[in-house]
């Protein structure tokens with residue numbers, strides 16, 4: 001009897017998720033896969049052998065394949081949450097540099113986050129945000145700022161300025177905080193000064 005044997009590479013799935021597919025141009029499901037050599041008998045893989053190469057990311061829609069670096073590109077769904085997250089962090093910084101119990105300032109902070117796209121946000125989350133370590137907040141702001149347009153980043157600072165202005169003119173502490181928030185948002189000093197001037201002019205509304 002003739003025995004036919006050989007080697008074949010099969011891709012195994014080691015993870016799944018949603019990514020931004022460069023070929024589809026949108027959010028798609030992917031499979032993270034890794035190749036392995038198999039010993040085949042009559043073309044049927046029977047014994048798994050060594051792994052081959054690295055991992056690949058395969059789009060579930062167009063079946064395009066990429067290296068795992070493609071997973072660092074933010075998805076559209078994630079991008080949509082970034083403005084609200086940054087407004088949350090910015091208004092919490094502004095509030096904690098002034099009177100954290102000031103009712104109108106708190107209301108303004110909550111309203112700003114709602115407008116930015118997070119309707120579930122409330123005073124409890126605000127208190128939790130204000131209790132977060134500075135380093136953590138600053139790192140998260142810098143990450144988010146990197147994917148937003150300048151106008152959106154200015155709007156985030158504007159929201160924080162309006163919260164700080166709710167209890168009267170900016171104190172030195174509030175102004176310093178807004179300057180730091182602006183820097184974390186990757187805004188220049190000129191941009192920060194401009195945003196604060198506009199907010200003051202409208203009296204924080």
Ligand SMILES: [Zn+2]
Pocket residue numbers: 021022023024025028059060061062063064
């Ligand atoms: Zn695709």
